[in-house]
Amino acid sequence: MARPRTFDEAQVLRAVRDQFWNKGYAATSMDDLMRATGLGKGSLYGAFGDKHQLFLRIFDSYCTNSMESMRQALEGPDAGALERLRHYLLGAATASAGPSRRGCLLARGTAELASEGATDVTDRALQAFQGIEAQFTDCLAKAQRHGDVAASADPRKLAAMLLAVFRGLEALGKAGMDEACLRGMVETAFDGLPVSARRRR
Structure with a gap:
């Protein structure tokens, strides 16, 4: 027993x-x-x-919890969707410039173990990154329905661009870039989004 x-x-x-x-x-x-x-x-x-199994359990739990936290931050009505997404990414910029600068376990684990051929880690990481992109896409599609993003825009392509910004914030923050620069990157990305004529007014 x-x-x-x-x-x-x-x-x-x-x-x-x-x-x-x-x-x-x-x-x-x-x-x-x-x-x-x-x-x-x-x-x-x-x-x-063993150590690898233990890491996988931690890694999977971290990915799951991160996705749920993001979902809660971004969920809501079509109105305000673009601002929720902007606020979320600005928060990520501030966190990336924080004093610990230990970064995201998802990114760190993926970068370290991908070179070791750990496909169980990279497969889970890809699933997480695709999940982030999907949540960004959903938020942008809501903003589009509300009239904040141009009807001709492709929400998925915009989401992929914002995902690249999101992941870049951490790398630059760990290198020592200050909060104002990181937040400026986010603001510049949002200034470049194809907005509707209604929003421009």
Whole structure:
């Protein structure tokens, strides 16, 4: 009969997530994870599998939670959809210029493990990026229906452009670009959107 677990699984997974997030996958050893969680190697292996399986669990949870947080920020009526999207990206710009600059676990994990041929990670990352693009597309389509975006525009192409801006904010923030520059990038991207004649008035 299996022995009941004597630890808080959610707390352990948060500690593991922060360890991977702060140090990266390769630089994190099982000894690091044991120290961070207070668990022995046998307990970690027994509950979560090996290091890669543990990372996959953290990575998948991070992607899922990020997508849900984005959905909640962007959902709403057609009216105000464009402003919600702009506000979300401006928030991302501010966060990217924050003092920790540890960036996004999705981007960091993908960049690190893609070169190792970890298709389970890259497949999940692609799914997440496509999900972000889909949420941006939906928001832009709402703005288009409301008359804030030109009827001739392709919401998906605009969403792909904004996705590139969104991912670029983190890379530039980690390099030390200040908040004003990052927010300026977002404002410039939105100034370049094909708006309707009604909105121009």
